[in-house]
Amino acid sequence: MSQLRVTVWNEGVHEKTHEEVRKVYPDGMHTVIAEALRKHGHSVLTATLDEPDHGLSDTVLAETDVLTWWGHMAHDKVEDRIVDRVHKRVLEGMGLLVLHSGHFSKIFKRLMGTSCDLKWREANERERIWIIDPSHPIADGLGDSFVIPHEEMYGEHFDIPAPDTLVMVSWFQGGEVFRSGACYQRGQGRIFYFRPGHETFPTYYQPEVQQVIANAVKWLAPVGRTPMQYGHRPNPLEPLG
Amino acid sequence: MSQLRVTVWNEGVHEKTHEEVRKVYPDGMHTVIAEALRKHGHSVLTATLDEPDHGLSDTVLAETDVLTWWGHMAHDKVEDRIVDRVHKRVLEGMGLLVLHSGHFSKIFKRLMGTSCDLKWREANERERIWIIDPSHPIADGLGDSFVIPHEEMYGEHFDIPAPDTLVMVSWFQGGEVFRSGACYQRGQGRIFYFRPGHETFPTYYQPEVQQVIANAVKWLAPVGRTPMQYGHRPNPLEPLG
Amino acid sequence: MSQLRVTVWNEGVHEKTHEEVRKVYPDGMHTVIAEALRKHGHSVLTATLDEPDHGLSDTVLAETDVLTWWGHMAHDKVEDRIVDRVHKRVLEGMGLLVLHSGHFSKIFKRLMGTSCDLKWREANERERIWIIDPSHPIADGLGDSFVIPHEEMYGEHFDIPAPDTLVMVSWFQGGEVFRSGACYQRGQGRIFYFRPGHETFPTYYQPEVQQVIANAVKWLAPVGRTPMQYGHRPNPLEPLG
Amino acid sequence: MSQLRVTVWNEGVHEKTHEEVRKVYPDGMHTVIAEALRKHGHSVLTATLDEPDHGLSDTVLAETDVLTWWGHMAHDKVEDRIVDRVHKRVLEGMGLLVLHSGHFSKIFKRLMGTSCDLKWREANERERIWIIDPSHPIADGLGDSFVIPHEEMYGEHFDIPAPDTLVMVSWFQGGEVFRSGACYQRGQGRIFYFRPGHETFPTYYQPEVQQVIANAVKWLAPVGRTPMQYGHRPNPLEPLG
Numbered sequence: 001m002s003q004l005r006v007t008v009w010n011e012g013v014h015e016k017t018h019e020e021v022r023k024v025y026p027d028g029m030h031t032v033i034a035e036a037l038r039k040h041g042h043s044v045l046t047a048t049l050d051e052p053d054h055g056l057s058d059t060v061l062a063e064t065d066v067l068t069w070w071g072h073m074a075h076d077k078v079e080d081r082i083v084d085r086v087h088k089r090v091l092e093g094m095g096l097l098v099l100h101s102g103h104f105s106k107i108f109k110r111l112m113g114t115s116c117d118l119k120w121r122e123a124n125e126r127e128r129i130w131i132i133d134p135s136h137p138i139a140d141g142l143g144d145s146f147v148i149p150h151e152e153m154y155g156e157h158f159d160i161p162a163p164d165t166l167v168m169v170s171w172f173q174g175g176e177v178f179r180s181g182a183c184y185q186r187g188q189g190r191i192f193y194f195r196p197g198h199e200t201f202p203t204y205y206q207p208e209v210q211q212v213i214a215n216a217v218k219w220l221a222p223v224g225r226t227p228m229q230y231g232h233r234p235n236p237l238e239p240l241g
Numbered sequence: 242m243s244q245l246r247v248t249v250w251n252e253g254v255h256e257k258t259h260e261e262v263r264k265v266y267p268d269g270m271h272t273v274i275a276e277a278l279r280k281h282g283h284s285v286l287t288a289t290l291d292e293p294d295h296g297l298s299d300t301v302l303a304e305t306d307v308l309t310w311w312g313h314m315a316h317d318k319v320e321d322r323i324v325d326r327v328h329k330r331v332l333e334g335m336g337l338l339v340l341h342s343g344h345f346s347k348i349f350k351r352l353m354g355t356s357c358d359l360k361w362r363e364a365n366e367r368e369r370i371w372i373i374d375p376s377h378p379i380a381d382g383l384g385d386s387f388v389i390p391h392e393e394m395y396g397e398h399f400d401i402p403a404p405d406t407l408v409m410v411s412w413f414q415g416g417e418v419f420r421s422g423a424c425y426q427r428g429q430g431r432i433f434y435f436r437p438g439h440e441t442f443p444t445y446y447q448p449e450v451q452q453v454i455a456n457a458v459k460w461l462a463p464v465g466r467t468p469m470q471y472g473h474r475p476n477p478l479e480p481l482g
Numbered sequence: 483m484s485q486l487r488v489t490v491w492n493e494g495v496h497e498k499t500h501e502e503v504r505k506v507y508p509d510g511m512h513t514v515i516a517e518a519l520r521k522h523g524h525s526v527l528t529a530t531l532d533e534p535d536h537g538l539s540d541t542v543l544a545e546t547d548v549l550t551w552w553g554h555m556a557h558d559k560v561e562d563r564i565v566d567r568v569h570k571r572v573l574e575g576m577g578l579l580v581l582h583s584g585h586f587s588k589i590f591k592r593l594m595g596t597s598c599d600l601k602w603r604e605a606n607e608r609e610r611i612w613i614i615d616p617s618h619p620i621a622d623g624l625g626d627s628f629v630i631p632h633e634e635m636y637g638e639h640f641d642i643p644a645p646d647t648l649v650m651v652s653w654f655q656g657g658e659v660f661r662s663g664a665c666y667q668r669g670q671g672r673i674f675y676f677r678p679g680h681e682t683f684p685t686y687y688q689p690e691v692q693q694v695i696a697n698a699v700k701w702l703a704p705v706g707r708t709p710m711q712y713g714h715r716p717n718p719l720e721p722l723g
Numbered sequence: 724m725s726q727l728r729v730t731v732w733n734e735g736v737h738e739k740t741h742e743e744v745r746k747v748y749p750d751g752m753h754t755v756i757a758e759a760l761r762k763h764g765h766s767v768l769t770a771t772l773d774e775p776d777h778g779l780s781d782t783v784l785a786e787t788d789v790l791t792w793w794g795h796m797a798h799d800k801v802e803d804r805i806v807d808r809v810h811k812r813v814l815e816g817m818g819l820l821v822l823h824s825g826h827f828s829k830i831f832k833r834l835m836g837t838s839c840d841l842k843w844r845e846a847n848e849r850e851r852i853w854i855i856d857p858s859h860p861i862a863d864g865l866g867d868s869f870v871i872p873h874e875e876m877y878g879e880h881f882d883i884p885a886p887d888t889l890v891m892v893s894w895f896q897g898g899e900v901f902r903s904g905a906c907y908q909r910g911q912g913r914i915f916y917f918r919p920g921h922e923t924f925p926t927y928y929q930p931e932v933q934q935v936i937a938n939a940v941k942w943l944a945p946v947g948r949t950p951m952q953y954g955h956r957p958n959p960l961e962p963l964g
Contacts, residue, residue, distance in 0.1 A: 123477060130638045134951050135910065135911050135913050159469070177610075225864060228867055237416030375669070376668075384707075385880065397854070397855055412894060412899065418853050429616045467625055479655070601955075603958075635956070668884060710882070716844060718876075718896070722848050722896050723896070
C-alpha cells in the first residue's frame with residue numbers, strides 16, 4: 001500500500017465553544033485524527049468549517065484520496081455547493097470516512113438517501129464493539145471485540161441502507177445495539193461509517209479506534225482505473241443482424 | 242395477500258407530443274399499467290404530471306400502498322416539494338416501483354444517492370431478461386428468461402448502489418448487459434427498479450412484463466408495523482450500574 | 483397468502499431425558515411451535531428424530547412448503563441420507579426455518595458452508611432483540627425491540643456467511659451481541675435463522691417469538707415457478723454469426 | 724502490499740490426455756497462471772492432483788496466503804481429507820480463487836452449500852465481461868468491459884448464494900448472461916469466483932484475464948488478526964445484576 005493523501009475534515013465548533021471539549025481536544029479533534037494517520041504512514045491535511053470553501057477547494061479535493069468527516073452542531077452551515085463537490089468526488093472514486101455524528105451530515109444523507117436517524121443518549125456508558133466480519137481489512141489487528149469505556153449511546157433502528165458489508169456491531173450498557181462499522185460502494189468510490197466518538201470523551205486517542213480509522217483509510221483508497229463511460233452509445237458493439 | 246392500493250404515476254408527456262408514442266399508448270401508458278394491475282386484483286388510481294400536485298396530494302399518498310413511477314422528458318418539471326413528500330412516504334413504508342427511464346427521476350436519484358447514469362441506445366434491439374434469483378417472489382410464474390423483441394438498450398455500468406437483491410439481468414443484442422430487476426430497502430419502505438419499457442414499444446402490454454410488475458407490487462406492500470422511534474432516549478433500558 | 487403446509491421438526495431428546503425441559507415442554511417443543519402456527523392459519527405436521535426417516539419421508543417433504551428445525555444433543559444422529567433429502571428440497575424451493583441450537587445441525591452447516599460456530603453461556607440472562615430492517619415482513623407486527631426475560635447467550639462472532647438480509651440483532655445482559663434473524667436464498671429456496679429459544683426456558687410460548695416464527699413461515703413460502711434448467715445447451719438462443 | 728505466497732492448483736489432466744489442450748498449455752495451465760502471478764510480484768508454488776496429497780500438504784497450506792483452483796474432469800478424484808483441509812484453511816483466513824470449471828469442485832460446493840450448477844455450451848463464442856462494481860480493487864486497471872474472443876458459454880441461472888459483492892457480469896454471443904466475478908466471505912477467509920477460461924482456449928494468456936487474477940489474489944490476502952474465539956464463555960463480560 002503506497003502512501004495515501006488524506007484530508008481530515010472537522011466542523012471544529014465544539015472545541016471553541018465548549019470548555020469540556022477543549023480540554024479533551026485542545027487543538028481540535030482533527031489534529032488528533034491527523035496525527036494518528038500520519039503515524040500509520042499517510043500524508044495528511046486538515047480542513048475545517050471556518051476556512052474558505054470549508055478548506056475543501058477543488059484543488060484540495062482533487063488531491064485527496066480519502067476524506068474523513070466529523071460534524072455535529074453546524075451541519076446546516078456546510079454550503080450545498082461544497083456538498084455537491086464532495087459528492088461528485090466520492091462518485092469519482094475518493095474514499096469517505098464518516099465519523100460519529102457525521103451520520104447527520106448533508107453529505108452522508110445525500111449519499112445514503114435515507115433519514116440517517118437513530119436513537120441516542122448521553123450517559124457516559126460503556127460501549128463494546130464486536131467484530132462481525134473477521135475477514136475484513138478494517139478488522140485487521142483487532143481481537144473479537146474492544147471496549148470504549150465511556151461513550152454516547154447510538155441505538156437502532158439506524159435508518160441507513162443495509163450496508164454492503166457490516167464489519168462491526170456495538171453493544172451498549174443501557175440495552176441498545178448499533179451497526180457501528182458499515183461499508184458502502186457508491187459510484188467509483190467507497191464509504192465507511194464508524195460510530196465512535198463523542199466530542200466530550202477521548203475516544204480518538206484510543207489505540208483500537210485509531211487502528212480502525214487507519215484500516216478504514218486503506219480500505220477506502222481509490223482504485224486506479226479510468227472513469228466509467230456513460231450516455232449515448234449509438235453504435236452497437238455486436239452486429240444487430 | 243389482501244388487495245393493495247396502487248397509484249400508477251406517469252409523466253404523460255410523450256403520449257401527447259409524439260405521434261409514434263400515442264399510437265402505442267393512445268390513453269397514456271399509465272392506463273395500460275393500471276389495467277394490468279387491476280386484472281391482478283389491485284385497487285388502482287392513476288396520476289400524471291399535469292394534475293395539481295402532479296396528482297400526488299398528501300391524501301392520495303397517505304392512501305397509497307405502492308406507487309409506480311414512469312418519467313423521462315420532464316424529470317425537472319416534478320416539483321421538489323412533491324419529491325420530498327414521496328421520499329417521506331417511502332421511508333414511512335410506501336412501496337415504490339421505478340420503471341425504465343424513471344432511473345433519472347428526482348425521487349430515484351434522491352433515494353439512491355448516486356448519479357443513476359447508464360449507457361443507452363435506441364436501435365430496436367432484442368432484450369433477454371434472465372432470472373438471477375429464482376427464489377424471489379418477483380420471479381413468480383416466470384421461466385428461466387423471457388424476451389422483449391424490441392427495446393431501447395440500457396447498459397452497464399449502471400451507477401446505482403449494489404441492490405440488496407438482484408433478481409434479473411438483461412442481455413442485449415448489441416453486446417451489453419444490465420441489472421434489470423433490483424430490490425432495495427430504504428427506511429420502512431421498499432423499492433424495485435424494473436428496466437423495461439421504452440415509450441415507442443408496446444412493452445407494457447407484454448404478459449411477462451405485466452407479471453413482473455404485478456409481482457413487484459405484491460413484494461412492495463408495506464409491512465403492518467408501528468413506526469420506528471428515533472431521537473433522544475434519556476432513560477437507559479438497563480441499569481448502568 | 484393461502485394456507486401453507488408446515489412440518490415442524492424436533493429432535494425431541496431433551497424433553498425425554500431432562501426433567502427440567504419436560505416441565506417446560508411436556509409434549510415436546512414441536513407441539514408448542516405447531517400449535518402457534520396453526521393459530522396463524524397454517525396446516526401443520528410434526529416430525530421427530532425417533533420416527534422412521536426421522537419423520538421426513540420423501541412424501542412428507544414433497545408436501546412440505548416450509549420445514550422448521552430444532553436440534554441440539556443429537557445432531558450426529560440425523561442420517562446423512564435425510565440431510566441430503568432436505569438439502570435437495572431446499573434447493574428446489576422448500577423454505578427452512580432453523581431455530582436456536584439448530585445452528586449446529588448438519589443441514590444448516592451444509593447450506594451455509596461454514597463452521598456455524600459461536601460463543602455461548604447459560605446464565606439465564608436477559609436478551610433484547612432489536613429490529614434492524616423495519617421494512618421486512620418478518621418484522622411485521624413488532625415494535626422497535628422485544629425482550630426475552632431469560633435465555634441462553636449466543637455471541638458473535640457467529641461463523642455464518644453474511645446474511646442476504648439481517649433482520650434482527652440481539653443484545654445480551656452479559657455484554658455480547660448476535661445476529662439473531664438472518665435471511666438467505668439458496669437455489670429456489672429460502673432459509674431463515676432465528677436465534678431463540680433454549681430448551682429450559684418457555685421461549686416458544688412468548689407471543690413475540692411466535693409472531694416472528696409465523697412471519698418467517700410466510701416469508702419462506704416457495705415461489706410458484708417451474709424449476710430452473712441446468713446443463714448442456716448445445717443450441718445458442720441467438721445466431722453466432 | 725507485501726509479497727503474497729500463492730499456491731496455484733491445477734487438476735492437470737486435460738493437458739495430458741487432450742492433444743488440443745496440450746497445444747495451448749504444453750506445461751499445464753498452472754505454469755501459465757503461476758508465471759503471470761510472479762510477474763505481479765508474488766511468490767508462487769504450483770500443485771497438481773497427481774502429487775502426494777495433491778500437492779496440498781498441511782505444510783504447504785499453512786504457508787499459503789492464497790490458493791487458486793482449476794479442475795474439471797477429475798473433481799471426484801480429489802480426496803475428501805484434502806477438501807476438509809482446504810476448507811479448514813479458508814475458514815482460518817486463506818484466500819481461495821476458484822477458476823472456471825472449478826465451480827463444480829468439491830471445495831467450492833462445500834463452501835457455497837448449493838449445487839453450483841449452470842448452463843453451458845462449447846461453441847467458441849465471444850464473451851464480453853462487464854464491470855459492475857467500478858470501486859472494487861478486482862476491477863483495478865480495467866476499462867468498462869473486455870472481450871474474450873473465444874470461450875465456452877456459462878449461463879444463468881448459476882446456482883450459487885448471492886455474492887457478497889458482484890464485480891463482473893458476462894455477455895455471451897449466444898444470448899446468455901453470467902455472474903462472472905463473485906466475492907464471498909467465509910469465516911476469516913475470502914473467496915473469489917472468476918468464470919474464464921476453458922482449457923481449449925488461450926484465455927489465461929490474455930492480459931486482462933491475468934490482471935483480474937492478480938487483482939483477485941491481492942484482494943484475497945488474509946487479514947493479520949488473531950483467530951476468533953468460539954465456544955463456552957461461562958463468565959459474563961458485564962455484571963448480570
